[in-house]
Amino acid sequence: MAAPMALKRELFSLGRVLRRVSNLGPRALGACSPHIQCYKIRSLLPLASSTSFHTSTVLPSTPSTITVTEEPDTLFQRVKVLVKGHDRAVLDSYEIFATMAANELGVTQNKVYEPPKVMERLTLLKSIHIFKNHRVQYEMRTHYRCIELFNLTGCTAQVYLEYIQRNLPEGVAMEVTKIAMEKVPDHIKEPMWEEQPVEDKPSQ
């Protein structure tokens, strides 16, 4: 498993390299980006000299435009992000990444906790025919991690969630719960019996 782990590390570093390259200006560097990638790959790889690496070129996405609207932004009282995965170490590193991203975006109030893991167990017959006394047990572990952010605006929430979801590792699932705050509607601000006492008289 050592070689695929090294491969995973290289893939992450390659991902970082490609993101840097794409940030520089994809259209201008379109022709020479493969060469830049290859050069950077060779300098990063600490492996034996006779290994070669191939990766298909990542097509850069169009940058999203900033829109300014007159309507007021939605306010979120709570944004709850629940991540589930099979590997606890992956969730640990993802939690560090998410909290760092939240701090950078200015969301200071956050709570991170770990709900208890859930194990789904199966007991099956070991043999295809008879031998009822010999069984095999399998279990599937689901680890959870909950990141709660408090008091953020709609724009911040949108940006944060998009960033988080683009960098979700493979094998990890996410559920997002948002609790928004709305202004109290005008027609229920004051109690009805104080406003119109005239209406009570006809009923009597």
Added chain:
Amino acid sequence: MAAASLSTRSAMLLSALARSGSLCSPSGSRALHVTAVCCKNHAARVRVGKGDKPVTYEQAHPPHYIGHRKGWLSLHTSNLKGEDGAAERTIEDVFIRRFMFGTFHGCLANEVVIKRRGNMLTVCALMLQKLPPLKFYFLIGYSETLLSHFYKCPVKLEIQTLQDKAVYKYL
């Protein structure tokens, strides 16, 4: 199969002895007590041999080390609690592994790792340097286009080549 044949033989032996025991002396006879063969676990294990069999890290560790000393070969979310689609992902994985084994015949150094991220399917493999690089690139492009047409999603192949298989120990 060996277990089944042994158990049937033991059953026949027991019945024969019971018959012989009842004939010679009904009381005070010693019979042969036989149980069904204790089935040993053979799943994903390489049996210890003379010491001349090279074995990779993946093959050397039995499946109870998954999550402790081993990682997962196929990474997707359908086996988590509350997620569905496990059967479809498994069938896709099996097909992809057979496809890779057949396309890069004799070149695979280790098991194929399949990762799913959003809509994208990433197939990571370690290869031996048996073919010239031009043929490798052609096969990589061919597999990518074919698999993306089969599964209607972007498929990327991440290949790394080695001189020889990475041997962990000799069993």
